[in-house]
Amino acid sequence: MAKRQREIGVAEFFSRNRHLLGFDSKRKALLTTIKEAVDNSLDACEEAEILPEIHVEVIDMGSDRFRVIVEDNGPGIVKKQIPNIFARLLYGSKFFKLAQSRGQQGIGISASVLYAQLTTGKPARIISKISPNDPAHYYELKIDTQKNQPLIMTDEVKEWSKEHGTRIELDLEGSYLGGSQSMDQYLKQTAIVNPHVTLIYTNPKAEQLIFPRAVETAPPKAVEIKPHPYGVELGTLMDLLRATKAPSVQSFFVNEFSRVGHGTAKQICQGAAILPSTKPAEINRDMAEKLIKSIQATKIVAPPTDCISPIGAELLEKGLKKEINAEFYCAATRPPNVYRGNPFVIEAGFAYGGEQLADKSVSIYRFANRVPLLYQQGACASAKAVMSTNWRSYGLSQSQGSLPIGPLTIAIHIASVWVPFTSESKEAIAHYPEIIREMRLALQEVGRQLGSYISKKRRMHAESKKRDYIQTYIPHVSDALKEILGFSDSDKETVEKMLVSILEKHRGELKDVAMENTEYNEEFARIGKGKTSDDDDGEERSADNGNGEDCKAPDKKKNAGYQQTL
């Protein structure tokens, strides 16, 4: 057994476990490839403060093969980095940076290159240019799966009319289907939550779709932050202490963490009974453990939140209005919170009613750092948050531990410097309790608005049903009165109208009727032979029975007015 033990290459590992990267089916492979390329383009543009314009083209080459081309107007990539970025797994800059970005793991696009190579044997073709004065570099790249290193097949300087930007071309096995988990849907949802982006998409049927930008300003650039002390763990702290260049523990805390000034750093040291001037290298495990305890006991300001740029409730609501034909929309953005030292913000938006089916589970639109998540809903913290919210109190039906049933679409967005995904394919958010709690709070916030809308709607429905009863029975009542009391036709009509008005008033809807009710009572008294009781004031009036002759039609104009308000 011992002889067979050996190292497993990263690329080897992921090529066998390709479903971890989002390549478990041909359909998903196409989506994942486009997603990774577009996300990278958006990140690069935003970092360079360029308004993104991205061309996506997918060409059907027959027998389940597709050519995917993604071209951006981003800042381009310096020559030396091109092979590593596209043809080496676990390589990148975003992993080491605490700032909100779409990519974060250094896996995405190289995984697509790996998949393309596995299924068609063809290298990735990349061209990139960093400025009008620099040449464009063209590469054909493959990945050495055993060593996880780029294999450069071609390396040329090429003419490219673009001022700057990057273009990637991949041939891969895929399958094109529309629907809720397609690349079409991904691009559509991307346009919704990124209104500053222009997307030009040519689908495999050679139809061109253009999603023009709706806003001429990019979202505020996310600022990079240092880790917050509350999120640090013993092992990490020990690694950091070993690696730091700071001369003392006090300056170590000030330099390496956010929200720690000299005072706070001193307080942390004192809490751990360690001299602030101790050299970081001298801190052993037990001392580090004391430091951790002291950090937990020290009051430190919450991490800064300018590193996060949420969509905003208003924009989220707008996005939903654009996408879903509903009757009621609402949204909310939660205040920032922290999980494991990483700040994050949760936003939720609802679209209710309209053309959505009432007897099906609600739909959930999930976004992480402005990227739509289309797969693995069941595994996502958002689904858990939805299922563990009590929707009955907001007027939807729900069986225990399930999604609620109703004509509702829920959009949930998490923006964070580090979104914890359940897998490298970044399809679902891990079940961190802090995140689920914030999601539930966001859902409750929006849920209350929805609840009051639904209950209002129900009241109105009940109301109109009752009115239906009124309209059904009152003619019979007045017919009966006419017969018993010998009313004339005009008297009958008058009584009927008055009855309608009084009953309407008891339904509590027509305030003006209530105000003028006394007039009616007087009139009724004048005509009527019967007795009418008024629930509102409990007053009982005796009518002068037997004097049916002096009946008079009430003022027609006034009655017409009431009819209109019904």
Add this chain to the structure above:
Amino acid sequence: MAKRQREIGVAEFFSRNRHLLGFDSKRKALLTTIKEAVDNSLDACEEAEILPEIHVEVIDMGSDRFRVIVEDNGPGIVKKQIPNIFARLLYGSKFFKLAQSRGQQGIGISASVLYAQLTTGKPARIISKISPNDPAHYYELKIDTQKNQPLIMTDEVKEWSKEHGTRIELDLEGSYLGGSQSMDQYLKQTAIVNPHVTLIYTNPKAEQLIFPRAVETAPPKAVEIKPHPYGVELGTLMDLLRATKAPSVQSFFVNEFSRVGHGTAKQICQGAAILPSTKPAEINRDMAEKLIKSIQATKIVAPPTDCISPIGAELLEKGLKKEINAEFYCAATRPPNVYRGNPFVIEAGFAYGGEQLADKSVSIYRFANRVPLLYQQGACASAKAVMSTNWRSYGLSQSQGSLPIGPLTIAIHIASVWVPFTSESKEAIAHYPEIIREMRLALQEVGRQLGSYISKKRRMHAESKKRDYIQTYIPHVSDALKEILGFSDSDKETVEKMLVSILEKHRGELKDVAMENTEYNEEFARIGKGKTSDDDDGEERSADNGNGEDCKAPDKKKNAGYQQTL
């Protein structure tokens, strides 16, 4: 931007993405650690054909720290390999071997070591002995997270009374809670599907639980296989062609794949218009593509299935009986199938009714290669298979796209040489269409048995309800007859009993009544004044009305017999 691009270390990557490995909460961390250690022990014992006896001890050390000790009687690990196996991610033997095993990725136990070190700063303590004559080696190990290399803190020879085996001791942050996602549950379910294992478990409350083995024979040892040609992809084929030592393409196919003899290999080459004697190194991309197409067009026997050892329907049913207090059990094992060239077998078992709640979603017990999966049910192919099965036809209620509602527990087991998990934490099975289809077929197979049980139960229920009606109304009918026809009390009693018998017979339950019905009809004719119609033969008999005097009580004994059969 370019300056910040750099390589991301594997250990670095996983320590930040620890939820990928099953360490997203303290509770889960404890479960994952025990699971990885126990799975390794079971694999080692089975490979060495030793009946496993595993001691698991979890000690509560206060303030959310636990010491986990797992000790087995396995074959032990040779000294040189101990540091790599326990303190290096992506290192192992099972990854390269196509055979059913619990571990497969070379990540599990080293991830636990990494987590322990991150949360408590303490190294893992390992002792292992390979035979009574060899010394036991004791190591204290940490992982260098940047280099992903073992850091050896202590390396000693120790006295250990055991003949052979391995023991690992870890201190980590955790949280102990019972329930459906606890280590208690994991060990319990492990005992169910591994009846050849003895588990001795001491929980953090210092209570000892012993799960003794129920079978004295280990399951047949899973045989290692070579990949099947149907599962190979272009890129992989090209890599294999480059790496092979075979002198010709023909011998390459015979040597590197299962189910390919010289004839089949020749056929594949001919189909691709390539000479069987071509050197593998001479095959270029286009030729490889032709080979792939030719493979798909060639008839090749399905992969051997002795590499898989399913639990078996009978044993699965037994396991369910042991675990769940239900009223109806059934199970089935599907024939082997293949996804991406990997053979797999699906088994399903149901436990219905009993103490299970009827108004809740069904419970799913999931197993992969005999390992219970307790988390991420929503992300699992099995959940998808359950939700996409039409349970209404088996008598359960289900709203579209949801789990069915009913007092049912479903066990699903996948046994394969390579289980595709959705993440490194091995909690859910990826959505490969072939796997979902097989799962649905298994569910349908067992579902039909359940359906016929439920509908039978319903019929019986309806039956007993009808009988209740009979018992309620017949006395009134006979009272009325007595009054109208002037029966004596004994006549009334006789008629009542006869009516009961006839109506029972019409419910189709008492066959013997039907057989003797004619006697009753005769008797009734003798007593009765009325007219009785017999639906069974449509025959209508006219009774001699008006001769009430010659009524006679029927034979008491015979009636008593019928009463008993009711």
